[in-house]
Amino acid sequence: MGLLKTYVLPHPPLIVKEVGNGSEEKVIKTIEAYKKVADEIANLKPNTIIISSPHAQIYNDYFHISPNSNATGSFEQFGAKEVTFNETYDEELVREISQIAKERNFPAGTFGEKDPNLDHGTMVPLYFIEQKYKDFKLVRIGLSNLTEIDHYQLGEIIKEAIDKTNRKVVYIASGDLSHRLQPDGPYGITNEGIEYEKKIMDDLSNARFNNLFNYDEKLLKNAGICGHHSFIIMSGVLDGLNVEVETLSHEDITGVGYGICTYTPKEENSLRRFRKIYLENELKRLEEKYLKSDDYIKLARNTIIEYIKTGNIIPVLEDINSELINKKAGVFVSIHKFGKLRGCIGTIIPTRKNIATEIIYNAISASTNDNRFNPIEIDELPYLDVKVDVLGPIEDIDSREELNPKKYGVIVYTDNKRGLLLPDLNGIDTIEKQIEIAKRKANITFENYKLQRFEVIRHK
Numbered sequence: 001m002g003l004l005k006t007y008v009l010p011h012p013p014l015i016v017k018e019v020g021n022g023s024e025e026k027v028i029k030t031i032e033a034y035k036k037v038a039d040e041i042a043n044l045k046p047n048t049i050i051i052s053s054p055h056a057q058i059y060n061d062y063f064h065i066s067p068n069s070n071a072t073g074s075f076e077q078f079g080a081k082e083v084t085f086n087e088t089y090d091e092e093l094v095r096e097i098s099q100i101a102k103e104r105n106f107p108a109g110t111f112g113e114k115d116p117n118l119d120h121g122t123m124v125p126l127y128f129i130e131q132k133y134k135d136f137k138l139v140r141i142g143l144s145n146l147t148e149i150d151h152y153q154l155g156e157i158i159k160e161a162i163d164k165t166n167r168k169v170v171y172i173a174s175g176d177l178s179h180r181l182q183p184d185g186p187y188g189i190t191n192e193g194i195e196y197e198k199k200i201m202d203d204l205s206n207a208r209f210n211n212l213f214n215y216d217e218k219l220l221k222n223a224g225i226c227g228h229h230s231f232i233i234m235s236g237v238l239d240g241l242n243v244e245v246e247t248l249s250h251e252d253i254t255g256v257g258y259g260i261c262t263y264t265p266k267e268e269n270s271l272r273r274f275r276k277i278y279l280e281n282e283l284k285r286l287e288e289k290y291l292k293s294d295d296y297i298k299l300a301r302n303t304i305i306e307y308i309k310t311g312n313i314i315p316v317l318e319d320i321n322s323e324l325i326n327k328k329a330g331v332f333v334s335i336h337k338f339g340k341l342r343g344c345i346g347t348i349i350p351t352r353k354n355i356a357t358e359i360i361y362n363a364i365s366a367s368t369n370d371n372r373f374n375p376i377e378i379d380e381l382p383y384l385d386v387k388v389d390v391l392g393p394i395e396d397i398d399s400r401e402e403l404n405p406k407k408y409g410v411i412v413y414t415d416n417k418r419g420l421l422l423p424d425l426n427g428i429d430t431i432e433k434q435i436e437i438a439k440r441k442a443n444i445t446f447e448n449y450k451l452q453r454f455e456v457i458r459h460k
Helices: 023-044 091-103 120-129 148-165 191-205 209-214 217-223 228-237 274-292 295-310 322-326 355-368 378-383 431-442
Strands: 002-009 048-053 070-075 080-088 137-142 168-174 241-251 258-268 331-337 340-346 384-391 395-397 409-413 418-421 450-454 456-459
Touching: 002 023, 002 120, 002 148, 002 228, 023 120, 023 168, 023 241, 023 258, 048 120, 048 228, 070 120, 080 120, 080 137, 091 137, 091 148, 120 137, 120 168, 148 209, 148 228, 148 274, 168 228, 191 209, 191 217, 191 228, 191 241, 191 258, 209 228, 209 274, 274 295, 274 378, 274 384, 295 322, 295 355, 295 378, 295 384, 322 355, 331 355, 340 355, 340 384, 355 384, 378 384, 409 431, 418 431
Parallel strands: 002 168, 048 137, 048 168
Antiparallel strands: 002 258, 070 080, 241 258, 331 340, 331 384, 384 456, 395 450, 409 418, 409 450
16 A cells, blocks of 8 residues: 555646547647556556646645545536546545644645636546546645745655555646747747756656755746646655656647656655755755854844744844944845745835844844735744845936846835835846836836835845
């Protein structure tokens, strides 16, 4: 009993014969590989098939597992309403995954069902499998906007639940690759799309799952990814195990990348405990960073640690950089965890008696009152990467040509709305994008607005 095999499978409705109506033949290698996978699963005879799908329910800070006893779906929205599904969920395994997550204080469970119908990221794999094998129950899991490390940890929890329930399980990481591979494709072409396609297939084909944590955020965004985080959950299911890999197909004819890989779990290997190794390296990196950091960063970090642990506000000591005590300025404190924003609060102009107290109170707000995130918890503290931006004077400008997203932050404002964006942010490399995001933050939907700019001294 236990985990039998895992698969990376794409989910273009095109390859469903009733949807493609002949056009599916252009990706015949993908279809033939899918049929081989279906035959393989039929021979394995799993009790349960788990599918993580980018098109299942997605929350910002929570992994949704489909509840209830069963679910239905069809390809009606793709013009093939006659292709239907009626699946039985493995309620015991779902309960076990949810229970382990609860014990670990991990954000996953069955709350928040909005659409019980099966999504195409789930139905496309089932379409091929059920032509060969139907004697299984299903578990369907959505992705989230949490970190890569969180997705991997969910995979570890799933594996633990598989072992506890004594199930024979096949795991399917449903997901296409890049969506930006052909100029005449549905999403066009980008250099990042081509780069990502090559890189992800190389990593998947060689089971280099540790690399999946380290893809540049700009690369992922501009490549138009789909299944990246689904693949990371699968990697966590295989944590600590050697695997035998077979790459069955890879096509990008339609402008979207379709890759099919299979992974057979083998003996244990401590060198493949990738989350554990990543955390150890991240702790070491942050410890070295903070040993070298200046008084601005130390003050912000120590404030966060003390307040989260005790609720106390630290005093301003006299032996710190005199500028912190003798000058006033607007300050932003931003907090990242595993490369993703975890909180950011700031003041445009000074509101406290000096920069030090500005940092202290904004650090507390960034860690507890940023309404985009839950308050930071004690077990997160060692992994927080803290930055402090001290703002220079605010300048009125007459034209966007006076902006530079690397040098200047921007304020977009009207009589009663104001949106600010700091300079030199990852992935924001044009004036247009900088203004667009600042407008969105201010909920400004029209063009009659004014602009201001400012420089910052960044401490990181």
